[in-house]
Amino acid sequence: GAVVSQHPSWVICKSGTSVKIECRSLDFQATTMFWYRQFPKQSLMLMATSNEGSKATYEQGVEKDKFLINHASLTLSTLTVTSAHPEDSSFYICSATGTGRTNEQFFGPGTRLTVL
Amino acid sequence: GQNIDQPTEMTATEGAIVQINCTYQTSGFNGLFWYQQHAGEAPTFLSYNVLDGLEEKGRFSSFLSRSKGYSYLLLKELQMKDSASYLCAVDNYGQNFVFGPGTRLSVLP
Numbered sequence: 476g477a478v479v480s481q482h483p484s485w486v487i488c489k490s491g492t493s494v495k496i497e498c499r500s501l502d503f504q505a506t507t508m509f510w511y512r513q514f515p516k517q518s519l520m521l522m523a524t525s526n527e528g529s530k531a532t533y534e535q536g537v538e539k540d541k542f543l544i545n546h547a548s549l550t551l552s553t554l555t556v557t558s559a560h561p562e563d564s565s566f567y568i569c570s571a572t573g574t575g576r577t578n579e580q581f582f583g584p585g586t587r588l589t590v591l
Numbered sequence: 592g593q594n595i596d597q598p599t600e601m602t603a604t605e606g607a608i609v610q611i612n613c614t615y616q617t618s619g620f621n622g623l624f625w626y627q628q629h630a631g632e633a634p635t636f637l638s639y640n641v642l643d644g645l646e647e648k649g650r651f652s653s654f655l656s657r658s659k660g661y662s663y664l665l666l667k668e669l670q671m672k673d674s675a676s677y678l679c680a681v682d683n684y685g686q687n688f689v690f691g692p693g694t695r696l697s698v699l700p
Contacts, residue, residue: 518693582633
């Protein structure tokens with residue numbers, strides 16, 4: 476149980492285009508979903524936290540107009556990188572928490588974004 | 592502020608035991624998680640501690656001392672496949688995790 480999927484697993488796009496990444500909880504309802512970014516040989520950096528039906532809470536330094544998050548249902552959250560630039564190239568990972576004894580986060584497999 | 596420290600890199604030999612330390616200073620504490628992450632993959636859950644003491648799960652054990660703001664992950668009978676990054680994360684209330692920088696473990700034959 477507690478499986479989280481992401482799509483696509485990797486994407487290559489041209490500078491200036493927008494890219495949408497989907498995060499789904501497959502077998503549980505996710506009360507909260509998180510979006511992380513990870514650069515090579517670095518740890519996960521939280522970008523934003525989203526709850527179904529409400530606006531996402533962004534971490535300091537993360538541009539909300541550039542990284543659009545939509546948490547439309549209890550099983551789906553999307554991250555759209557708008558007007559992507561090469562410096563946005565990174566590994567993007569989502570995670571989700573559901574109801575349960577702990578606040579364990581279940582991670583998706585990640586999306587490798589390369590902006591040319 | 593939030594601060595979590597881990598050694599950046601460690602090296603150990605196959606079959607040996609290795610201890611990865613984590614110290615933390617966070618505004619809140621609702622438990623500490625250890626995750627394993629192989630290069631290019633998402634983190635996978637290893638252990639969770641909320642009370643002081645040792646939690647054992649097979650070859651992996653995790654220890655927590657809340658008064659000292661300290662935890663460690665103990666890996667026994669190391670295998671080559673244990674080469675990975677190990678992330679310490681504190682649940683800082685409000686379902687907000689603070690991740691440490693990660694420790695890259697290399698297991699040598």
